[in-house]
Amino acid sequence: MSPEILRWSAFTTVPEGGNPAGVVLDARGLDDVEMQRIAADVGYSETAFLQPGIEPGDVTVRYFSPLAEVPFCGHATIASAVAHARRHGPGLLRYATPAGPVQVQTEAGADGTVTATLVSVPPRTVEIAADDLDELLAALRWSRPALDPGLPPRVAFAGAWHPVVGVASRARLATLDYDFDRLAALMGARGWTTVALVHRSDDRTFHARNPFPPGGVVEDPATGAAAAAFGGYLRELGLVTPPVTLTVHQGDDMRRPSLLTVDVPAGPESGIAVSGAAVPLAD
Template sequence: MEILRYAAFTTDPAGGNPAGVVLDATGADDAEMLRIAADLGYSESAFLIPKKDGRFEVRYFSPLAEVPFCGHATIASATAYAERHGPGLLRFDTRSGPVDVSTEAAPDGTTTATLVSPRPRTEPLADDDLAALLSALGWDRHDLDPALPPRVAFAGAWHPIVAAATRQRLADLDYDFARLGALMARRDWTTVDLVWRESPTVFHARNPFPPGGVVEDPATGAAAAALGGYLRELRLVDPPVTVTVHQGHDLGRPSLLRVGIPAEAGTGIAVTGTAVVLAG
């Protein structure tokens, strides 16, 4: 298998979220895919099994386990495919359902990819779970933005969405890795989407990812899609609208995600970004 390395949601190899990409993983078993993901050490790697007519079965692995869906590895995979075969529409069959990904090439050679998430949904975050989550983060309820109530949101994977009242609270992140990881494992949460709202359509985000063995994701497309569904369902934006998410700045790997939120309830959320090759 040819193993590719890309950083997603950036045009600079020093930014974005690195992902491993295998465009043809035909014949690889779970153990081999997990071994490759662990060897790479990125938060996730994507393994594509070609089918017919632009369809692919796609598996996503962190260094520790398989995850149902990963946005940044999807953007990276679509970009890698477009650079070799030309832009167009790809259909990914993921463990969370079908995901369409379209790519476009700009005159300067930059490829932009847009995924449309599985059907999003939002559920209440139980008081006990919120208390345990805040305790693991070292936060309390006074640190939260009352205009953005905590919820658990899905758009391919489940993420608690917790909004900080200030940018400083978001920047000062030093959590209990083991405690948060144990809570997330019990609840089947993929990352925790910590956000701060700069303006009605501009957010900053950080995503702890202890279930994957990663302290923090520099860019999380699945969480951005879940945030889009959350904002629409709670009527915190006026769709159709595009929301910008800045992530990775506190890690020194700045990332930019654009989240397209359609007006129709239940429709998939579009997440757009670029990706760039990393040196092997």
């Protein structure tokens, strides 16, 4: 029997915004080859495959891009959790992901909008090698003077690894035009999932773009995993004073506006919370 394949867009309240994800709410019986084939057929940056556990709320989930499995995907987590809530009712889900346990709370608003909040695995931030930064900037066709000295380049993790590069000019971020093959080669060699390119508008507001060539996708319009990693990066480097709530705007330059809310708790080992709405898409 063929699995039911749903299509949802995360971090938006309208189908024209957000980041589309494939969702299979019951993937029991599917093997790796079948999941990879489905993800390629769907064609979105990720498809989430859920396998319900014995206890209510326990879910094993795997994420596949059109080209390969990834350890964690934030927007597909939000999309699948909202889709699950629409079918089974809101509440707490305990996702067992390849990156570790992730709790997801879904809630229905008075207007019927369902939102989900994921709490990431404990984040980490490491230095980026000078040679890697040079190659990254070359692939982006950026130079060091374009960077924001207040957001030093690092590689951040909250389920998947993402270089974080802050740019001083919003206009430079808007005109992103990178070398796909060159960036894909570097990211594949280093095990990076997306690159978080960010511009700081004010103390709590950021604009972001996320190239994703390892997944065969030029760019993600909303990247929950990178937003969680970015929240951990800001906390570890002392660039915010937690607890703090941040707003990340993404997808505007792709004409798929997305809104990600990032809650950064004070505990240094605490996971980062990322929240957003999701809406169904037509097949």
